[in-house]
Amino acid sequence: MIAGDRSPRSWADPRPEQSSFEDLLAVMEVLAPGYSFTLTPARSREQAALGADVQLDGKACGYFARLSLSRCRELGLDKPVYVAELDLRKMQEILTAPVKAADLPQFPGSSRDAAMELPLSTPNADIVKAIEAAREKLLVSYSCFDVFTDPSGQKLPADRKSIAYTFLYRDPAKTLTAAEVDAAHQRVLKSLTDKVKGLSFR
Numbered sequence: 001m002i003a004g005d006r007s008p009r010s011w012a013d014p015r016p017e018q019s020s021f022e023d024l025l026a027v028m029e030v031l032a033p034g035y036s037f038t039l040t041p042a043r044s045r046e047q048a049a050l051g052a053d054v055q056l057d058g059k060a061c062g063y064f065a066r067l068s069l070s071r072c073r074e075l076g077l078d079k080p081v082y083v084a085e086l087d088l089r090k091m092q093e094i095l096t097a098p099v100k101a102a103d104l105p106q107f108p109g110s111s112r113d114a115a116m117e118l119p120l121s122t123p124n125a126d127i128v129k130a131i132e133a134a135r136e137k138l139l140v141s142y143s144c145f146d147v148f149t150d151p152s153g154q155k156l157p158a159d160r161k162s163i164a165y166t167f168l169y170r171d172p173a174k175t176l177t178a179a180e181v182d183a184a185h186q187r188v189l190k191s192l193t194d195k196v197k198g199l200s201f202r
Contacts, residue, residue, distance in 0.1 A: 058133035062086035109170035115202040
């Protein structure tokens, strides 16, 4: 769990920045040197305002969340609180498993980002299914890097959320042109539009 000032208050820094989910993620990664955690938006659990499933090396191993404001008030906390529950047994199995090496790609990849607005109740699994349904041969990986909601409804309707993904495209036989990457990206976006109800791009 992490909350409060990122660094001690002093005359040189009377108002330090507040801890964020990136700080807790950095602490988690100390437990798994050489590996990286992936956070996939998930349905919020009780007492959580935002939640995400935690994966290590592509395997589920825990849950990550920001506590709801009501729960923070109950605890007498006036700062955002981030928590992570990790299954240490699963982590140990992942970290001690035999390492499988793959050939490095001979040609560079090219990435594209997409910011989507969709109903708050839409599970992330629907987005993943739509991406996979595109069956885009040039798409080698994708990941969510931002989730935004606004319960007040001022910046975004309270019943909507904004999710941003990054997509990496690569051809194993050649260097892709910008036009080829754009065309592949549009095919993925079309699948998302067709298969996720209420989705629009920002």
